[in-house]
Amino acid sequence: VPAAASDALDGLASMERQVASLVMEGATNREIAGRLFISVKTVEATLTRVYRKLGIRSRVDIVRLAAGRRTQ
Template identity: 60%
Template sequence: MALLRVALERLRPLELPVDLVRTLTALGTVERRSRHRAAAREVLGEALRRAEEAGAVPLAEQARAELARVDAVPAAAAERGGLTPAEARVAELVRGGATNREVAAQLFISVKTVEGTLSRLYRRFGVRSRTELAHLITSTTTPR
C-alpha cells in the first residue's frame, strides 16, 4: 500500500491519466482486500471519475467492478448469515457430510485451515458440533 501511495504522489503532477487510473485502481483493490472499505471507496471513485474523463472505457469498467465489490461483500455476507465466502464454502461442505480432510482436498486448502474455520464458526454461533452447525446453517439459509 505504501509503495502504491508513493507511486500516486509521483504520478499526480504528470500528465499520465492511464497510469494514474491503473495505480488508483490497484490501491483501491488493496484497500478493499485489507477491509478498508471507506478508503477503497474513495480511491476507486477517483479512479472511475478519472477513467471516464480520459475516455478509458476498459479501465472505467475495471474501477466500477472493484467499486461494486466494496459494497457487495457485506451484502453477500448478510445473505449467508454473516459468513465470508470461504466460511460459506467450508460450512456447506460440512453440512453435506464431508470430513475435514475431504473439505480441505475439495477446496485446495490445508486441514488446519478447515479446522480453524470451523473453530471460528463454532465460537461465533455458539455451537459445539458439526451437526449443530449444519442445522444452524440449514435454518438460516432456508427461505421462509
C-alpha cells in the same frame, strides 16, 4: 442450503460459508480440504471460527442448523 441455514451463514466470511456448507453436505475435514485446496488445519481453524460466530459447539450443530432444527 436450506433457508434457515442460509440466513445463519449470512454473517460468515466466504471461506467460512464454503466450509460450513460442505460440512452440511456431510464432507469430512479431509474432503473439505481437498475440495477447497486448503490444509486440514485451515479447515479446522475455519470451523472453530464458524462455531464461535454461530454460537455452536460442533459440526453436528451445523448439520442440525441445515436441517432447520435448533441447537441445544
